[in-house]
Amino acid sequence: MSGRAPATLDRADRTTAGPADLDAAYATCRRIAAEHGRTYYLATALLTPPQRRAVHALYAFARMVDDIVDHADNPTHVLDPRETRARSTRPRPVEDLDLVEKQLRLAIEDGPIDATDPLRRQILAATADTIRRYGIDHAHLWTFLDAMRMDIPGTPTHRTRYATMGELREYMRGSAAAIGLQLLPVLGTVVPVAEAEPAAATLGEAFQLTNFLRDLAEDLDRDRIYLPADELAAFGVDEAQLRACRAAGHTDAPLRRALAHLIAVNRDLYRRATPGIALLDPRVRPAIGTAAILYAEILDRIEAADHQVFTARATVPRHRRILVAAKGFATAAYGR
Known part of the structure; x- marks a missing residue:
């Protein structure tokens, strides 16, 4: 502690x-x-x-x-x-x-x-x-809490910027991957838990990166940037430009390209995590599949808004959430 x-x-x-x-x-x-x-x-x-x-x-x-x-x-x-x-x-x-x-x-x-x-x-x-x-x-809980300490000013590990995706993933190991690992014993697996852990951790990271992309404006207002600086820089985007876009309420062309790249990275996480759903107890697969589909669709909503993350928070409409959940219920009921 x-x-x-x-x-x-x-x-x-x-x-x-x-x-x-x-x-x-x-x-x-x-x-x-x-x-x-x-x-x-x-x-x-x-x-x-x-x-x-x-x-x-x-x-x-x-x-x-x-x-x-x-x-x-x-x-x-x-x-x-x-x-x-x-x-x-x-x-x-x-x-x-x-x-x-x-x-x-x-x-x-x-x-x-x-x-x-x-x-x-x-x-x-x-x-x-x-x-x-x-x-x-219990270690998964303490790992999560350690990651949360990184967000609090005054702690030895506090940070608000991440130079590389590797640094960001180290944060997500506690803030997101650990959540997936906490859930595994609850959900149940058809293989030893250790075999299902990598995919569960990756899915947690996928969810978290989606949050970071959706909440860029909110995080920037709190003086936090949860996107890797080197990958933004590859598209000519630095912190000053992020703040200029925030002030203007508009995502400019370089930032749109950077966000498009990071969305592709995010979708790759979902692709790598999805096969792990088959390692879960059959009864819970529809639930996790539903969560993965709906969360990944937030990326679609960001794209549909031309990456204008400073004007509105991307959300999946209620009717779409209900439809996907209904399909999950049908799969759970009929095993299809």
């Missing part, structure tokens, strides 16, 4: 989640997934109820951590409006992230949840239960 974690709460302040508490905790995670992860949430409808709960828990945990990181840039940003008051008494983001890791480690080890914030307590309870229930390798 980076930095020094704050002292733990007294044992008397801890609470242990019983069955009813866990049901409520998972329901909270479901609400967070539905509100913030529409594509993932729609895909989880194709999973069994226990798997669905587990995925919602892992998503909510990742979202909670992302909220802490966002708080480093925007003190008014909160995951849930009901948290506003609690936010004012929270530690600095770097300390808060250390505290989350300590709380999760304790929750996994002995059950009690060392947190006073009700929302955090529920997310931690559902996450710890999911980790124990599915035997998720």
